[in-house]
Amino acid sequence: MRLSALSLVLMALSLLSGNAVADWYEATGQAVLRAGDKVAARKAATEDAVRKALLYSGASIRTVQQVTDGLLTQESMFLHSQGEVQNVQIVSETEENGYINVTIRADIYPDQNQCANLQLKKQLLVSPFIIENREQAVVGQLYELDQASTSVFMQKLEESSASSLIKLLPQSIRQQELSYADRSALQRNYGGRYLLKASLADVSLGERVGNNWTFWSDPDRERFYQLQLELSDIQEQKVLLSQKYQTSAVWGFRETTVISPKTQRFWQTDYGKSIERVLNAAAQDVEEALRCETILADITLVNQHKVLLNLGSKQGLKTGDELTILFRRQHKDRFGQLQDQLTVSELKVKVKELTHTSAWAESVNMELLANVQVGDAATLISDKE
Incomplete structure (x- = not known):
C-alpha cells in the first residue's frame, strides 16, 4: 500500500520582508498517471503539493486553483493573494510506478486574520x-x-x-x-x-x-x-x-x-x-x-482560585497561556431535548502547571472562582485579541 509518497518538509528558513516573516515550505504532491495523460496528472500532483504546503503553514487553501494554474504556465511565479502566497517554484518532477510526483517550494505569509x-x-x-x-x-x-x-x-x-x-x-x-x-x-x-x-x-x-x-x-x-x-x-x-x-x-x-x-x-x-x-x-x-x-477545554475540577483543564501539552497548550472561562448550562430545545448553552464570562485564567493531557490554570487576578462549576469550559485567548 503506497502511503508515504506524499511528503511535507518545513524548510527552516525565514525571509524578512518589511515587518512580515515568510517561511519556505517544500511539499511533494502525487497523482495517478492515467492513460499516459501527463498534463492532467502533473496538474493534479501540483495542486496536491500546493494544498499540502498551505495547510501545513496554516494558510487558507482557497487559492490552490489559482496558484496551480499559474505554475502550469511557468516554472516560477509571484502571486499576491491576500498576503498568503508570495513565491512558488517547481523543484522537481518524477514518474514512478504509475504516479507523477511534483515537488514545489513556496514562500508563504499566513494571513494574520485567518x-x-x-x-x-x-x-x-x-x-x-x-x-x-x-x-x-x-x-x-x-x-x-x-x-x-x-x-x-x-x-x-x-x-x-x-x-x-x-x-x-x-x-x-x-x-x-x-x-x-x-x-x-x-x-x-x-x-x-x-x-x-x-x-x-x-x-x-x-x-x-x-x-x-x-x-x-x-x-x-x-x-x-x-x-x-x-x-x-x-x-x-x-x-x-x-x-x-x-x-x-x-x-x-x-x-x-x-x-x-x-x-x-x-x-x-x-x-x-x-x-x-x-x-x-x-x-x-x-x-x-x-x-x-x-477548541474548548472542559473544567474537571475547581479548587478555590484554580481549575483543572482536560487539555495539556499533547494538544499544544503551553505554560503561561491565558484562557477565558465559559459557563455551560443545559436547557431544553423546542423538541424537549437537552442541549448545552455556553456563556462567555469575564473570568480569565492562566496555565501554571502542565502535563501531557491536563493543566492547572489559576485566576489571573487570584480571585475565587466561586461561580465556576465542573463541566464549564475554557477557550484560549488568541494573541490577536
Missing part, C-alpha cells in the same frame, strides 16, 4: 467506514474495502493535518442523529468533540469497457467508488462538512479473482490508485474544515 487557536489540536473521532451495499463487494471479495479505506484515510489525515489528534472508534456509528446521551457519552469516553462518519455508497461494477476480452476471459469493466463523508461538531450539533466523492477505474480481473484491499497488490491497481486519491482529497478537506474551529 484563524484563532491554531496552536491547539482538536480531538477527532473517526467512525470506521461502512459499505452500504455489501452485495456490491462480491466480485473481487472486497468485503474489507471499508476497513482498508478507513486505514488509508487516517494515514492521509495524519500526513496532512496540523489541527487534529485522531482516534478511531471501536465500532461504526450508524445513527443519522445522535441523542444528547450518545453525544455526551462519546465526549466523556473518548474526549472528542468532533466526529467523522463515512460510508462507501457505491462500489459496484459498470458496463464492459474496451475490447480486450476473449471467450476464455471476462471483459474489463468499470468499477465505481463513491464515498459519502460527514464531519460534525457533536457538542453544537453542527455539520462542518458534508461531501460526496466519487471516482471510477477499470476493473481488469476475472469475476472469480479474489484480491484483498489490505494488500499492496490491490492498491497498485488503477482502481486502488483512484481510491487513494479520493481519500487524500477527503483528508485535506477535513483538515481545512477543522483547523479554524475553536
Whole structure:
C-alpha cells in the first residue's frame, strides 16, 4: 500500500520582508498517471503539493486553483493573494510506478486574520467506514474495502493535518442523529468533540469497457467508488462538512479473482490508485474544515482560585497561556431535548502547571472562582485579541 509518497518538509528558513516573516515550505504532491495523460496528472500532483504546503503553514487553501494554474504556465511565479502566497517554484518532477510526483517550494505569509487557536489540536473521532451495499463487494471479495479505506484515510489525515489528534472508534456509528446521551457519552469516553462518519455508497461494477476480452476471459469493466463523508461538531450539533466523492477505474480481473484491499497488490491497481486519491482529497478537506474551529477545554475540577483543564501539552497548550472561562448550562430545545448553552464570562485564567493531557490554570487576578462549576469550559485567548 503506497502511503508515504506524499511528503511535507518545513524548510527552516525565514525571509524578512518589511515587518512580515515568510517561511519556505517544500511539499511533494502525487497523482495517478492515467492513460499516459501527463498534463492532467502533473496538474493534479501540483495542486496536491500546493494544498499540502498551505495547510501545513496554516494558510487558507482557497487559492490552490489559482496558484496551480499559474505554475502550469511557468516554472516560477509571484502571486499576491491576500498576503498568503508570495513565491512558488517547481523543484522537481518524477514518474514512478504509475504516479507523477511534483515537488514545489513556496514562500508563504499566513494571513494574520485567518484563524484563532491554531496552536491547539482538536480531538477527532473517526467512525470506521461502512459499505452500504455489501452485495456490491462480491466480485473481487472486497468485503474489507471499508476497513482498508478507513486505514488509508487516517494515514492521509495524519500526513496532512496540523489541527487534529485522531482516534478511531471501536465500532461504526450508524445513527443519522445522535441523542444528547450518545453525544455526551462519546465526549466523556473518548474526549472528542468532533466526529467523522463515512460510508462507501457505491462500489459496484459498470458496463464492459474496451475490447480486450476473449471467450476464455471476462471483459474489463468499470468499477465505481463513491464515498459519502460527514464531519460534525457533536457538542453544537453542527455539520462542518458534508461531501460526496466519487471516482471510477477499470476493473481488469476475472469475476472469480479474489484480491484483498489490505494488500499492496490491490492498491497498485488503477482502481486502488483512484481510491487513494479520493481519500487524500477527503483528508485535506477535513483538515481545512477543522483547523479554524475553536477548541474548548472542559473544567474537571475547581479548587478555590484554580481549575483543572482536560487539555495539556499533547494538544499544544503551553505554560503561561491565558484562557477565558465559559459557563455551560443545559436547557431544553423546542423538541424537549437537552442541549448545552455556553456563556462567555469575564473570568480569565492562566496555565501554571502542565502535563501531557491536563493543566492547572489559576485566576489571573487570584480571585475565587466561586461561580465556576465542573463541566464549564475554557477557550484560549488568541494573541490577536
